[in-house]
Amino acid sequence: MNLEPYRRPDGTVMVPKRAQTDDGQAVGVGFDELQSDDEQYSDWLDYLEAIESDTGVTWDEKASGQIGP
């Protein structure tokens, strides 16, 4: 599914989160607001920075060294 984080108009960041019942019988996924005490907080910020700076590298640069004869 589309698991990309996104920003809401109010500035809060929504990230995909694994949802689980306490007994572990039900496991799901949904979007929840990113909290500063999240154990992956810094990972998500780095990832957001990456996807929001997604403007450069040309096709040729990306493909260089990957193309066969």
Added chain:
Amino acid sequence: MRRTRIWNEEQHPRWPRGSGDKAGEFRDKNGADWAERASLSLPAGRYGSIPTGQTAQCPVCGRTVKVVGTSGKLSTHNQTKGVRCSGSGQVTTETQRAGGVAARRARAPRGPKNPEIQAPPPPPVVIGAQHDHVYGAARQRWQRWKDGTAEPGRVVKQNEKTRREWEIENVEREIKQTLGPALEYAQQRANREIRQDMEDAGEDPNSIRARIEWGVRDEIERRTKHQRQAMQQALDYLKALRDRTPIPDQQGVRMGIGGYPRKQWTEDELEEMVSAGSIGVPREFDPAHPLDIYGDMLHIDDDTWFTYQALDTLEQAIPPEFHRIVAAHLASEFGSRGGATARNAGIYVTGTRTLLDLDQLGLVLTGKPRGWGKDGKWRDVSGVVSGRAVAGVANTPNSNPERYVQTFSTTSPAAGGGNPMLGQKPDPSAMAHEFGHLLDYAIGSQRSSDSVSSERLWRLVHGRVVREGGRYLSPYFKQKGDAGPEELWADAMAIWARGSDMPVLYNENVPVVAGTPMQWPTGKPSKVPGRADLRTVTWRVHALSRQYDIPYDVAFEINDYFDRLHKELESGKRKTRLQRQGR
């Protein structure tokens, strides 16, 4: 993928002029369309700092320097005499106060860098789709799905019933859950529109006299004609079933994608005992209609586009063999658990309600989801697998609104993939993701009672993805414990299943349409001396590579893993959990 779609289908050279966005036959059916491919071929991200346009005073040297990056770091700068200042890269106080998340930058409008890029032709019509007008095709497919779920399929039913009793239950549910709300919504909308018309004409919509003169009642009836007809037909059908009178010949009413013509059962068929089949009951599997195998284990909650797209994803993207495995697994679980949890094994889809309204999930999904914030609620969860036997997918306002698969447009909010007035957008691929979790368990590990994703082979693949994944690898797949490998398995399975074996073509000027197939060195010795051993990069491999920001050889590894798994299951070389248990 890391980007939203840049190309729109309407830009296709063969898109019928003046058709707006309704020329659905050029739309994507399985997600791997030309617009997607064209978008993906456009330049990827630049590695470097992002200018924020802000400055701050360096606490070390006191100079005013630029602030860069979304986390608000001081840019690299020197002190006097060209010595690098140790304040470079420090996070500024201001940014820290903002929680480390800078406001979103407005993106510059992006278009194709190369005007020579041309869209490839739309993909061929795939199994299950129809060649006629796409709206009609959707209705036909919808009817087929509904017919399929009206049959017991392979489910072991606890209470045997006649087909008549079964139909009565179905129609009652349809009236309550679909037709009733649709009629009510149409009446409210008509009333609202008429009031607006009256105000525009200088009439007072609250005046009884003005409303009588305007003919409001007749006008509402005229505007809700189709919804009333559909309701009346359902009531007539229900009455005939109950009174055991001949079933009226109905043409069906075009309303959303419901209101389909009903199947005309004969009297004999209606009196048949619908026994259930068990897993052992032979029923020919039709690969063109793989969802039939679920029978009444597939629960179609409403007739919204969200639900349509979820079913479309299931039918079009998942290999039939996988459906066979999951259906057998669900049938074996059906009714086996008793109590209040997971009694009705099956797949549940809803576009208008939440997971808590499906099956008995409301009794299972209590409290707050573990690990979620203080405001986290189960009703915000998009998809769940409960008891490894109940998969539910619901439309939620929290799903990422930026990227969603739209089969084609509709003017009806009630059928528009959730209610846009509530900000809801469809995210039907959650269906493929949750199906992946079910399949993961249904196949099972050969060495333990765990899922197949717990096997060492997959753990090695997962480890390699985490190690070699670039900055565009989502942290979601780096979770600790079993969570990371399990989530990657379900996600990668969905991408692998939706992918295409067409080679990625490459040409210096025209990267998508024409050129030579892109190839990747395997690192192994070639049969031809002096030449590198190469593999052709397919769109499936390319998609995996982009999704997890991994080199092509890691993407090939994932691709080969699922290829091999599928092949072994199909040939019977690998046994599923049920087969290993001798059931």
